[in-house]
Amino acid sequence: MTEPEAETRHPVTTAGEIETPASQDLDTAALFSSRRDRSLSLGQFLFRQGETAESVFLIRRGRLRMLRHLASGDAVAIHTGRAGELFAEAALFADSYHCDAQALETVTVASCPKVDIQRAFAASSSLAMAWIERVTSQLHAARNALELRNIRSAEDRVLKHLQLRASATGEVAFEGRLLDIAAELGLTHEAYYRTLAGLERSGAISRERRRIRLRPPFHS
C-alpha cells in the first residue's frame, strides 16, 4: 500500500474536449527528461510570489495549486495543475512569479530553466508546436471553467458541468474528491452535495459512488 491514492492513471480524461496532448508529446518529455526531479510534500511551496522566475515545471506526480493572496490576508486559488501538465508556463514571459505554488499532496516535478526552453524552441519547431498544443489545451480548459461560472443557478451549473464531462454514453466518473469538484465549480461542498442529491431525486441523474449517469437527453 505504498500508493496512497488512486493517483492519476488516465491523462485527465476530459471527454469531447481536446485530448490532452501530454501522452504523445515526446519533445516536451525529452526536454524535461534530463532534469533532476524535485519532490515536495503536502503544503510545501515550489515557489513564492515575487521570486525571480527562472524555471518552468512539468508535474510528474501529484497536484499543485497556484495561489494569489489579497490584501485582506486570505489567499485565492487560481489554478490546479495535475500530473502530466506543464506548470507556470507563464514564467517564460515574466521576470518573477506572480503566484505562490503549493503542493496539494506529495508532488514530484521536473524543472527546466527558461533559457534552455527558449533555446530548444529555436532548435526544434516540433517542440514549439507541441508546447503550443499544450498551452492551447489548457487555455481551452480554463475558458470552459470560466464560462461555467456564468451560469448562476447551482443546479444548471452542476448539470452543465456533468454534460461537458460526460462520455458518449452519458457517464461521468470522477477521479478526485467531490470536494474538489465543488471548488472547481465555485460552489461550497455542501451546496454541491445537495445539488447532486437533488438531481438524483428528480431523476436527472443516477449515481453509484463516483459514477454518475445522465438521463438520456445528454449531449457533448
Add this chain to the structure above:
Amino acid sequence: MTEPEAETRHPVTTAGEIETPASQDLDTAALFSSRRDRSLSLGQFLFRQGETAESVFLIRRGRLRMLRHLASGDAVAIHTGRAGELFAEAALFADSYHCDAQALETVTVASCPKVDIQRAFAASSSLAMAWIERVTSQLHAARNALELRNIRSAEDRVLKHLQLRASATGEVAFEGRLLDIAAELGLTHEAYYRTLAGLERSGAISRERRRIRLRPPFHS
C-alpha cells in the same frame, strides 16, 4: 436561444492587466496581413460546430462569441474574443470546430489556413515563440478572471478587480461600459453599481465618471 443584443458603440478596447503581446508581435501580424478580411454582422456565424476546422482567425474589429450547445437545447457561451486576439486557436489541433462562433456586433476577422500556420511555425521559430506568448497571455488572463470568480463577496471581488487593473498610481480608467465590466465580473450591473457606490461611500475609492482612484494601500 439567446439572441445577441445590439450593443455596440465602443470597440471595447479595455486595457488588460497583462499587456497583451499583440501590439509588438510583428510575426503574427505578418502571417495574417496577406489575408483577405472577412466581415460579419451581428448574429452571423463565423463557423458552426462540426464543420471542418480549416482556419484560425485574428479578430480585427468587434467581438465574437463561442457557443457550445447541449442536448437540453440551450447554449453555453464558452468564450468571448475581442479585437486583437487570436480566435479559435484550438482549431490548429482539431479536425472540426467544436463550437459555434457568432458575432456579437459588427466584426472583421482575418483568417489563416491551419496548414499555412504550421508551415510558418516550421520556418520561423520567432513566430512560434510569439504565438506561444499570445496563447500563454490569454491563458493567464483566463486564469485571472477565474481567480476573481473565486472571490465570493461582491465588494472584495470588485476591489480586487480594480487593484488588478490599477496603474502604479492607483488609478483605473475604464473605457467600456460599466455594464460590461459587471458581466466580466460575474455580477449583475445593479450589484456592481451599488458596490462601487458603497466603496466610494466608505472611502476606499473615489470616482469621477469612469476614472477611479484607489485609496493608498492599493496592492498589485
Add this chain to the structure above:
DNA sequence: AGCCGTTTATGATCTCGATCATATGATCTG
C-alpha cells in the same frame, strides 16, 4: 479491533446578491 482524521451528507438559519421596479441623464435618430 479501536481511534482519529477526512470525506460525504443533511438540517437550520441567515446573508448577500438577484430580481423587479423606478428614475434620471446620455446618446442617438428622424
Add this chain to the structure above:
DNA sequence: CAGATCATATGATCGAGATCATAAACGGCT
C-alpha cells in the same frame, strides 16, 4: 427638438446559496 433607447443609479423584496452545526461512512494507523 421631441421621442426612443440605453447606461447609470438606487430602492424594495425575495430566495438561493453560504454558513454553522451535526452525523454517518470511510480510510489510515498503531
